[in-house]
Amino acid sequence: MMFALGVLSLLTHQGISAYSKFSDELYVGAVARELAQTLRGARNQAALRHQAVLVRPLEEDWGKGWRVVLEQDGERLQEHRLHRPLKIATTSYRVVRFSARGAPLGVGFVGTTLDICPRTTLDSRHQVVLSPSGRVSLRSDEGRRCAPD
Known part of the structure; x- marks a missing residue:
């Protein structure tokens, strides 16, 4: 009986950690x-209006969220x-600007990549x-x- 409880607790622990990792992903x-x-919508709004x-990070941190203005x-x-x-690490600009025609603005704008990572690891599986x-x-x-902090 004790052996069965031990195995059950071990399996429960493994299941919870696997679920947590899956949920984070x-x-x-x-x-x-x-x-x-959001970036697509901001581009469309610029062209429509x-x-x-502008799409800018909340409190200067993309990892907290963003605002479109x-x-x-x-x-x-x-x-x-x-x-x-x-x-969320970005390769260049802190603020993304779209012109009235919907084109990205910035001196010599060559594009940007935003890597989205969990706070617990540096592995990025998703990029915008x-x-x-x-x-x-x-x-x-x-x-x-x-990139590390």
């Missing part, structure tokens, strides 16, 4: 999809706060890529790593 994937959709639109008057169009903080033309794509690449 699902969350990171969902955040990557939401960020990609004929106004520049009109550049001219600062009107908030959307805000997304993350329920659990993540590490903004090309110089303004196309937003979502990629999964197991070989990528986030």
Whole structure:
């Protein structure tokens, strides 16, 4: 009887840790999809309104969430706060700007990649890529790593 309880507790522990890892991976994937959709939406809003639109991180940290605002008057169009903080590393700009035509703005803009990682590890399986033309794509690449803090 004690042996069965010991085996049961061991299996329960293994199951809980596997579920936790699976849940974290699902969350990171969902955040990557939401960020990609936000960038696409901001680009569309810029073109529809004929106004520049900004996507900026909350509290200067993409891992806490982001906000979409009109550049001219600062009107908030959307805000997304993350329920659990993540590490989101970007290759270049802290703020993403779209022109009134929906094109990304920035001096010599060559595109940017946002790597989405759990806070507990530096492994990045999801990237949101903004090309110089303004196309937003979502990629999964197991070989990528986030930069350490």
